[in-house]
Amino acid sequence: MTRTPAGRLFRTATGHDLVLTRTLRAPATDVWASLTESERTARWFGPWEGDAGPGRTIRVQMAYEEQQPWCEVRIEVCEPQRRLGVSMIDGSGNYRALTADGV
Numbered sequence: 001m002t003r004t005p006a007g008r009l010f011r012t013a014t015g016h017d018l019v020l021t022r023t024l025r026a027p028a029t030d031v032w033a034s035l036t037e038s039e040r041t042a043r044w045f046g047p048w049e050g051d052a053g054p055g056r057t058i059r060v061q062m063a064y065e066e067q068q069p070w071c072e073v074r075i076e077v078c079e080p081q082r083r084l085g086v087s088m089i090d091g092s093g094n095y096r097a098l099t100a101d102g103v
Contacts, residue, residue, distance in 0.1 A: 029081060036052070046060055046062050046068070047060070047063065048061070054076070054078045055075065059073070074087050085098040
């Protein structure tokens with residue numbers, strides 16, 4: 001059986017971008033809560049702490065990484081139940097994530 005790729009890799013001027021697209025069978029309010037409430041993100045990524053809001057930085061614990069490190073994550077865009085954009089820089093590189101289209 002051949003598997004369908006779960007993402008697309010794009011070459012950029014500074015390296016590559018990996019784009020993952022997911023369709024979830026859940027109400028937008030539930031998906032939004034899974035992305036923005038610490039106790040919900042802890043279930044699939046890791047908990048976070050801080051005063052969240054556009055232009056602010058929070059601390060996220062990488063719960064499924066070795067040593068479970070804490071990383072600073074900047075909230076770039078926040079349009080409730082529509083778009084969430086965050087960025088992170090660590091020893092491995094720069095990361096940017098964006099959700100869109102009704103979360």
